[in-house]
Amino acid sequence: MEDQMTISVRDLVSYVYRTGSIDERFQSNTALVEGTAIHQEVQKTYRDGDEKELFLQHEFQQEGIVLLVQGRCDGLLQREDGPVVDEIKSTARELEELDEDTHPVYWAQAKGYAFMYMHDHHLNHIVVQLTYVQKKTKDKKRMRRTFRYEELKAFMETTVKAYSSYAGILLHIREQKKRTVPDLEFPFSGYRKGQRKLAGSVYRTIKEKRHLFAQAPTGIGKTISTLFPAVKAFAEGGLDRIYYLTAKTITRSTAEEALQLMEKEGLEIRSVTLTAKDKICFQEETICQPEYCEFADGYYDRINGAIVDILRKETTMTRHTVEEYARKHRVCPFEFSLDLSDVADVVIGDYNYIFDPRVALKRLLPEKKKKTTLLVDEAHNLVERAREMYSSKLGKRDLETVAEDWRGEQEEVARAADSVVKDLARLEDPKTPHKQLDEIPGALEEGVERFINQAEPVLQERGEDVRKEHLQDVYFQSQNFLRILELVDDHYRFIGDSSAGDFQLTLFCLDPSLVLRKVSGGFRSSTFFSATLSPFAYYKEMLGGSKEDYILQLPSPYDSDQIDVQITPLSTRYKNRQETSRAIAERLDEQAGHLQGNHLFFFPSYQYMELVYDAFRNVSDYKAVMQERGMDEDRREDFLSQFVPGGNLIGFAVLGGIFSEGVDLRGDRLNGVAVVGIGLAPRSFERELIMDYFKSKGRNGYDYAYVYPGMNKVLQAGGRLIRSEKDHGIIQLIDDRFLTRKYLQLLPEEWGNYRMMK
The missing domain is CATH 1.10.275 (Fumarase C; Chain B, domain 1)
Known part of the structure; x- marks a missing residue:
């Protein structure tokens, strides 16, 4: 039995005929939207009897592969001397600069449509027309060529033959996935408490094309509990790709590790991690021009070889792997990773590749989205990120x-x-x-x-x-x-x-929920999950949830006696900070003395942290290190590497910063956490507008603008402590407001057995 695969005319000819360099001297990032509008304007000028968006397809057989090539022709014009295939392209260049040899890929695409139409209608010859529209002036330039049937038949057979070796690799990958996914077992001997329920909910969500909002406490194993069922859903059909989205680099590494665990269980799929251009670029300055960058120069002449090479030899294509092959083939590592995202089964990256209108992947067309599921990790972060993305x-x-x-x-x-x-x-x-x-x-x-x-x-x-x-x-x-x-x-x-x-x-x-709902609604399904979607109704609403969506709230898998929660009622209000700084430093020193080991203390600002740090050095003999402003990745790693099992180190860090989320200091690497303050953002004009807006909607505006985002930071920082069934430690909350009803209601259930400290 021959293998079969489907490909669009555009993707086929782009792979075979693309050449040249990356040159981002200037590129408009609204090309797709502008192009669609220009297509529609040209199509409005068609005569009666002309057809637009005409669907065409044809089967080609090559080396045991059946390639079903299909696509939509922009226009099929009926003229006195015969039909004309019209391919419309928008351009920012001046029309006089364009000639018949300017865009061979455009001609190849039009010739593909022309051949399929000729074959279906038994024509001996046909006219192919490229219609260029200048984006600024809307002036048009039309170029025409006449082709014979045998000429286009030979052209398409040559094209398919050039693609066939790559098609063979893609089919091999598809067969590996098809063969190994059904037999894949959960990569641990058993499920933790709540893990099976989360995995089952994610699987059902994808199968039923729904959306899920899940609060899964720290330590439950959220990454494997969402990725594993999503991978298993490949076997259901209709799902081609998983996007695992997160705001933190360390969480992306956890997703890579989860895939590697499944690979050890026999899974054979391809994944790629997308890294920001300025981080992965090989040059000192990110200038994507052929005369400046050897990896941009001739990129399209070498990229096909690079893709074939890495797909044959690698499965989990991490940043390191992408860089290795990019250097080997002298191609831009960022563009390379984007090209790999077209064929990978799992794509790991930042929220912005899907949600940010400035950088969202234009290559994810609507038909591809319908076969893609989103797994949105640490989803509580997306609320503020979305506010930024959708503001200007x-x-x-x-x-x-x-x-x-x-x-x-x-x-x-x-x-x-x-x-x-x-x-x-x-x-x-x-x-x-x-x-x-x-x-x-x-x-x-x-x-x-x-x-x-x-x-x-x-x-x-x-x-x-x-x-x-x-x-x-x-x-x-x-x-x-x-x-x-x-x-x-x-x-x-x-x-x-x-x-x-x-x-x-x-x-x-003020409220990004409407846009988030619209974006996620274009995909087959989405799962928004976090350890701290609390209060749940607030985050579901802010992330664009609706009544029809599934919800899941799981209890902590750990016993409350693993945590000694202490509430110290000292004022951390701005006006009292100087007078209470020494008392707070003494309480922190007492915590370190009560439980020997490593501790992390979190503060709402650098200024406040530095104030208490100075007081702590005067009252304590413990070694202390402090988070610096603007730490790069190397400095962050140096900071965390000092937290070793059996150590007695005190770390001072900023609440809501790089060390209060996504940091996994297991076992004796971390024995205690203290959170100083309730995490309220400083009052600002913008926050007051948010408060007034939600108040007008019948919500508690102050809570929406200040309390809920602040407490989320507190819960995230506290979540650094208990990472496994064997972990024990202290969480000290320092602020008298923690003892008020509002804040007590927002504490996790497992923090309920708190002790009030004097």
Whole structure:
């Protein structure tokens, strides 16, 4: 029996005919949206009897493989001298720069559609037309070629033959997955308490194409309990890919380890970890231009060989593995990882690859999303991240600099920037540095759009110019501003801010739930999970949950007697911090003396941490280390490496920072935790707007804006302590407000047997 696989015409010809270099001297990041709009505009001009989005497919047999090639032709035009296959492409280049040899991949795609139509309708010849539309002017340039049937048949057979060896590898991978997934066993001798229920819920969610919100306490093994059932769901059919999303690098490593555990049980699938471009780039500066970077130069000439090589030899493609093969084949490691995400079964990466409109993967087309499930780890982090993703700022000073830079040389750019500056100045109120605005005038929106249109051709020009870097930054800020403006509804507020000597207009997202629901709704299913989705109703609402979604709240798998919870009623309010700092330092010293070992103490700010650290050094003999501002990955690792079994080290860290989440110090590497303060964010204009908004919706606005996000940080920090059934230790909560009813209700059940300290 021959193996069969399906591929789009576009993917087939892109693989076979793409050549050249990565050149991100300038690329508009709205190309997909603009392209769709331009396609529709051209298609509106078709005559009666013309067809658009015509579905075509054809089977090719090559070396024991049946390749089903399919796609949608932009247009099939019926003309007096016969049918014309129309392929529409938008371009930022000037039309006179384009000739018939400019884009061989475009011609190859159109020829693929033409062959399939000819074969179905028994034609001897056909006209193929490329319709280029200039994005700025909307002018059109059409190029036509006439092809004979035998000519296109030979072309497609050659194309399929060139693809067949790669198709064989993909089929081999698919067969490995198909063969090993059904027999895969849970990679531990048994399930922890609650683990089976979580795994079963994730499996059911994917099978039924639903969404799940799950609170699974620390130590339950959330990563394996979500990845394992998702992998098993491959056997059900209809699921091609898993995206495991997280905000923390260390959590990505845990996901990689879970896949490696399943691999030891016989699983054979491919996974790739996506690493941010600025972290994985081999060069000192991330400049994606062929004359600067050897890994960008000729990238598309070498990438197919790199992909084939790594897929043949590797399964879990971590950052290290991607870098190794990228160096071997001299290809950009970031683009390499993105190309691998098209064929990997599991993709591990940051939230932004799915949720951030600026960097979300455009290659994930709607039909692919319907066969993809999302596993969103540490989902409590996504609320604030989403607020940032779906908010946008436009600064007057940045545009003034653009106008100054280009005046007298690119007058249209300077005038367009000046126009936006004037529109922003009209919104400015020197008497009120922070101000909520009722509306944004339409003239400003039109002015920003005009600036974008004027800046784009300047950015596309060749040649080095230091001013372009700033122009490009403002260009993308402006693009994002218009993109977010399209989302604005009653979930948003307009803020004018002139407090820092500049005027900034912010589109501030108060409630990201609507956009998150829309994004996740495009996928087959999604599971949002965390140890601290507490209070549960708040996080389900903020993450875009609805009545139809599944929910799961699991109790802690550990006994409450593993934790000695202490509440010390000292004031940590800003006005009392100086006078209570010594008393707090003494309580922390007592904790370290009561239970020998390593302790981590968390504070709501660097300033407060430094204040108590100085007091602690005066009252204690224990060795103490303190988190530094702006620590890079190496410094973070150095900090954590000092927490060794049997040690007596005191660590001072910031609540909500890099050491209060995702850090796994098992056993005697950590014996005690203290949280100083209730984690409230400082009062701010934006937080007050959030409070007022939710109050108007019938919610407790203060809790939504301050209490719940703050307590989540407290719970996350406390969760660093008990990581296994064998762990024991102290959690000390220092603040008199912890003893009020509001905060006691927010403590986990296993913290209920607390002791009040004097």
